[in-house]
Amino acid sequence: MTIDQLETLEMIVEKGSFKSAAEHLHKTQPSLSVAIKKLEEEFNLRLFNREEYRPKLTPEGLVFYNWAKQCLFSFRELQTVGIELGSKKVEPYLTVVLDPLVRFEAIEGVFQETVLSKYPTEMTFRTEIMSGGLNSLLSEEADFAISTKSEENDNVESVAFDRIEMVPVLAKSLAKSLPDLSYKSLKPFPQIVVLQQGDKTNLLKRDRKGVVADSKKSYVTDHALKHKMIMSGFGWGRLPLNEIEKELKKESLLLIEDEQVKPFSLDLHIMRLKHKPMGPVARAVWAQLLKNCIAVQAKKSPRTK
Template sequence: MTIDQLETLEMIVEKGSFKAASEHLHKTQPSLSVAIKKLEEEFDLQLFNREEYRPKLTPEGLVFYNWAKQCLYTFRELKTVGTELGSKKVEPFLTIVLDPLVRFEALEGIFQETVLSKHPTEMTFRSEIMSVGEELLISGEADFSISTKSSDNDMIESVPFDRVEMIPVIAKSLAKKHPGLTYKSLKQCPQVVVLSQGDKNSLLKKDAKGFTADSKKCFVTDHSLKHKMIVSGFGWGRLARNEVEKDLKKDLLIEIHDENIKPFTLDLHIMRLKHKPLGPVAKAVWAQLLQNATIKKSKRPTKRN
C-alpha cells in the first residue's frame, strides 16, 4: 500500500469517476485502474462495485476509504511540518485577499516589528468580493483571505472574524422621486449591484435577498464605486451599516424599510489552506490574524432579547 494508491482512491471517490480523477491527477485512466487493482489484491478486498456505471464503494470499501482519509490527513500534516522544519525559508512574497467590507482591525499588528520589519517579505493585498478569496486560496494565488465563506471545504482552515449587516439604502435626493420607498415604487429604480466574475445569474440570487430579478439592475465592478453611486443618487442598494452611519446621520442616505427589501448579514472569515507550509513570516501573520479575530469576537455586541 502506498500514499499514491490512497490518493488515487480518494480522488476517484471525490470526483465520481476514473476519468475525472485522472484529469485532476494528470495521470492516465489505466494507471489509476492498476493502482486500485493492486490495492485490492494486496488485501483481497473489493473496493468498488463493478456492476455500477459509476464507481461506487462497496460497504467494505467505504470503511477502508474512511480510514484512508484519516491516514492521508496525518500524512499531509506530517509533510507540512517536515517542510516547515526543513528547507522552508523566509517567503519573498505573501498575498492576502480582503473583502471590501473587511474592517481594518483585522490587519492590526501585522506590520509590527516582530513580524515583517526583520524580513524582506513583500506583502500584497488584493480586494476581491464575495467568495473569490476562497477560490484564490485553493488555486494557490493567495496565502490568506478575509472574506465570505461559500461552503465547508476540508482543505481550508476557517475562523469567523466579523458579521456585517447589509442594509438597503437610497440617496435622499432620489428617495423624493419614489414615495413611500416601497417594493412597488422602487421597481423602476436601479439596484446597484457589484458584479462578480461576470456571472450575473449567480450574483443576482445572492444579492437580491427578496428583491426579485424583475427589478432594474446597475452593475459595478467594485464596492467603493457602488457606495459612491448610491450616495450620488444613481440607484439604491445594500451597504454595510458601519460604512453608511455617517451618511445616514448627515441625511445623505435613507434606510429603506420594506418586507420585500430586507437587510441581511454577511459573515467574514479568516482563511488559509490547512496543509500549505508556512514560513516564519506567514506563521507570524497567521498568528496575528487569529489574535485579531479573537479580539473582534470578544467585542461583538450581545444580542438583546
C-alpha cells in the same frame, strides 16, 4: 498500498468520476484504474460498484475510504512539519486576499513594521468578492484570505472573524422623486448588485439572499463602484452599515424599510490551507489574525457578571 493509491481513491470520490480525477491529477484514466485495481487486489476488496454509471463506493469501500482520509491527513501534516523543520526558510513573498467589505480596523496590527521589518518578505494584497477568497486559497494563489466562506472544506482552516450588517439604502436625491420608500415605488429603478467578474451564470453566490428576484438590476464588479452609484442616485442596494453611518446620520442616504427588501448579515472568516507550510512571517501574520479574532469577538460579546 501506497500514498499515491490512496490519493487516487480520494480524488475519484471527491470529483465523482475517473475522468475528472485524472484531469485534476494530470494522469491518464487507465493509470487511475490500474492503481485502484491493485489496491483492491492487495486486500481482496471491492472499493467501487462497477454497475453504476458513476463510481460509487461499496459499503466496504466507504469504510476503507474514511480510514484512507485519516491516513492522508496524518501524512500531509507530517509533510508540512518536515518541510518547516527542514528548511526554516523565510518566505520571499506572501499574498493576502481580502473581501472588499473587510474593516481595516479589524485587521489592525497584522502588518505592522514590528513583524515585517525583520524580514525581506514582500506582501501582496488583493481584493476578491464572493467565493474569490476561498478559491484563491485552494488554487494556492494566496496564503491567507479574509472573506465569506462559501463552502466547507476539510483542507481549509477557518476561524469566524467579523460580521457585516448589509442594509438596503437609496440616496436622498432619488427618494425625492418617489411617493414613498416601498419596494413598489422602487421597482422602476435598478437594484445595484455586485457580480463576480466574468461569470454571469453564477451571480452573487454570497449575496443571493439579498437579491430581489423580480427587481430591475444593474451589475457592477466593484464594491466601491456600487457605493458610488447608490450615492449618486443611480439605483438602490445594500451597503455595509459600518461604512454608511455618517451618510445615514446626514440623511444623504436613507434606509429602505420593506418586507421584500430586508437587511442581512455576512460572516467573514480568516482562512488558510491546513497543510501549506508556514515560515516565520506567515506564522507571525496568522498568529496576529487569531488574536484579532479574539479581540473582535470580545467587543461584540457583552461581559456577564
